[in-house]
Amino acid sequence: MEIADWREKIDELDVQIxxxxxxxxxxxxxxxxxxxxxxxxxxxxxxEQAVFDRVKAANPGPLDDAQLMHVYERIIDVMRSIQK
Known part of the structure; x- marks a missing residue:
């Protein structure tokens, strides 16, 4: 695939995310x-720890667990603020 193809794929994935x-x-x-x-x-x-543990267990890569946790910590922070 070319760069434009990969970018189109990323755009589609962003909508799903x-x-x-x-x-x-x-x-x-x-x-x-x-x-x-x-x-x-x-x-x-x-x-929250249970969520982190479950997410790490489901992690197929290529992000390592620390990188994935960085993303999920931010998601959890935002979700916590929504709960308030």
């Missing part, structure tokens, strides 16, 4: 509402 992140944000917002109703804390370190 945005759609999935939006769905994740909807779920986070719903969880935030439930946490508010039940006086649960937004920050749950054990749950």
């Amino acid at each position: 945005v759609q999935l992140i939006s769905k994740r944000a909807e779920a986070a917002r719903a969880i935030g509402a439930l946490k508010k109703q039940t006086d649960m804390p937004v920050y749950e370190p054990k749950r």
Whole structure:
């Protein structure tokens, strides 16, 4: 494939990523509402660690676990802010 082909592939993947992140944000917002109703804390370190562990276990590469965790830490930060 040529560079233009790879870029087109990346553009298509970006649309899918945005759609999935939006769905994740909807779920986070719903969880935030439930946490508010039940006086649960937004920050749950054990749950976040479970997410990180599951993501690392599913990582096929080429990102190493540290790189993937960098991305996921930011995603989790944003989702936590949505829950507030």
